[in-house]
Amino acid sequence: MALDLGGVEAAAPWIDAAQAEHPSLIDEGHLLDELLGIHNVPMAVWIDERGMLVRPPEVAHPGRAVLAELLAAGLPEDTPPLLVETLAEAAKIRIEPQRYVRALRDWVEHGPASAFALGPDEVVTRSRPRPLRASQAAAHFELGQHLHRHGDFEGAREHFRTAHRLDPANWTYKRQAWSLEDPLQGPTEHYDSDWLSDVRASGPENYYPLPDL
Amino acid sequence: MVLRDLQVEREAFAARTGWELKPEGACRDDRCIPLPGDVGEGPVDVRLVADAVGMALVGDEARGLWALGPESGGRALTHARMPDLELPDRHGRSFSLRSLRGTKVVMVAWASW
Numbered sequence: 001m002a003l004d005l006g007g008v009e010a011a012a013p014w015i016d017a018a019q020a021e022h023p024s025l026i027d028e029g030h031l032l033d034e035l036l037g038i039h040n041v042p043m044a045v046w047i048d049e050r051g052m053l054v055r056p057p058e059v060a061h062p063g064r065a066v067l068a069e070l071l072a073a074g075l076p077e078d079t080p081p082l083l084v085e086t087l088a089e090a091a092k093i094r095i096e097p098q099r100y101v102r103a104l105r106d107w108v109e110h111g112p113a114s115a116f117a118l119g120p121d122e123v124v125t126r127s128r129p130r131p132l133r134a135s136q137a138a139a140h141f142e143l144g145q146h147l148h149r150h151g152d153f154e155g156a157r158e159h160f161r162t163a164h165r166l167d168p169a170n171w172t173y174k175r176q177a178w179s180l181e182d183p184l185q186g187p188t189e190h191y192d193s194d195w196l197s198d199v200r201a202s203g204p205e206n207y208y209p210l211p212d213l
Numbered sequence: 214m215v216l217r218d219l220q221v222e223r224e225a226f227a228a229r230t231g232w233e234l235k236p237e238g239a240c241r242d243d244r245c246i247p248l249p250g251d252v253g254e255g256p257v258d259v260r261l262v263a264d265a266v267g268m269a270l271v272g273d274e275a276r277g278l279w280a281l282g283p284e285s286g287g288r289a290l291t292h293a294r295m296p297d298l299e300l301p302d303r304h305g306r307s308f309s310l311r312s313l314r315g316t317k318v319v320m321v322a323w324a325s326w
Contacts, residue, residue: 001300003324010325012303023308025300027322034282035296037289038322045295047318051311053293060321108317120293127290135269135282143273143280146215155276172324179326 002026003033003041005145005176029145033172034138037128040171040208046107046117054107054117056127058211061097082186086196092204096211103213116213126212137167148180156180157190164193171207174198214281219270220256230281231296232262239265242292295320 002011007028015024032038036045036057044060045053067090075084107114118126128134144159160177167173178185178194185195199207214229227233231241238247239262246265252258259281263270269282284291299309310318 001320001322003322004326006325008301008303008305014323014325015303023302023313025302025308027300031298031300032322035298041322041324044319044321047295047310047313047320049315049317051295051314053290053295056290057322060319104319111317123293124288124290127288130283130285130287130289132267132269132285135267135285136271137282139269139271139280139282142215142282143271143278146278146280147276152276155273159273175326176324183326185326 001032003030003038003172003176004028005030005148005180030141030172030176033141033170037130038172039128039167039169040175046104048112048117052120053123054112055211056118056123058126059095059100059208060211061095061100063097063101065095065097067091080184082184082196086184086186089196089199089204093199093207094205094210095208099213100211103211133166134170137163137170137173140166141173144177153180161191164191216259216279216281217277219259219279221259222256226257226259226262230268232266234262 002014002025004010004026005028008026011026018024038057040059042060043057044055045057046055048054067087071087071091075087103116107116111117140159141163144156144163147153147159148156157177160173163170163173164177174193175185175195178188178191181188181190187194187197223234232239233241234252234257235245237245238252239245248261248265252261259279260270262268263281267285269285270279271282272279283289295310297309297311299307302308
């Protein structure tokens with residue numbers, strides 16, 4: 001599920017390159033943010049045969065540490081300096097891709113008997129807290145998307161900035177807005193924050209909370 | 214939910230938010246929250262429901278727009294049933310998540326950014 005204000009144009013090249021055999025859908029309106037509390041990518045939920053969530057939204061990596069592989073292979077000499085710095089910082093972020101996939105395979109094999117399948121109350125309790133400020137941020141983010149789609153880019157930025165201030169831990173709101181100005185999500189005159197500065201400020205160890213497996 | 218008017222037809226409000234107006238108040242799933250006064254039969258007064266349910270209502274007066282945020286005061290999930298969603302694939306064909314009932318699903322959120 002691609003959370004992408006850019007819609008098909010933004011997501012399709014990646015979907016085509018992946019040649020995935022599973023459904024690959026595009027959530028142009030960021031509905032999953034609002035409905036489930038998705039606040040960064042990649043995050044995933046597990047849904048059982050009855051349509052019940054058995055894991056809440058949580059950080060979900062495939063079984064490979066792709067970034068580590070990329071860095072180990074070496075970057076091309078003409079890699080932009082900001083990208084080099086960004087990847088170096090990203091490499092400090094803790095992820096446990098193999099552990100996540102092991103848990104997932106256990107659920108696939110054992111279903112509700114898996115220790116990783118949670119009951120409904122636990123799923124709700126583990127989902128993201130939503131105080132009024134988060135609801136306000138969601139409303140501003142939606143206004144920002146609406147204005148961006150209608151070509152009012154400065155109006156959109158006003159609301160994106162407000163969403164960032166109200167819900168600073170929501171990386172989806174930030175990364176989507178930054179990327180509309182600079183694909184590397186670097187500093188621009190439109191925002192007083194950017195990916196590299198914010199990750200350094202909050203600590204790369206806090207960027208992806210490890211799933212409680 | 215982006216709005217140009219704070220009076221919204223009931224069906225449209227329910228379709229987007231899941232909240233229906235009934236004699237006992239604003240209702241979703243097995244919960245009803247009383248609303249002040251008689252809600253009558255007409256359109257939804259968004260301000261009344263937003264206040265009662267804890268949905269943020271933010272305005273952009275210069276552009277004549279409002280937006281309604283999700284219910285607040287608890288968790289992002291209020292229940293564990295996956296909402297029915299229909300979203301397009303890369304060819305624009307609509308796909309219903311409900312069509313996957315009967316099989317286990319891992320739904321991964323990613324982005325091009």
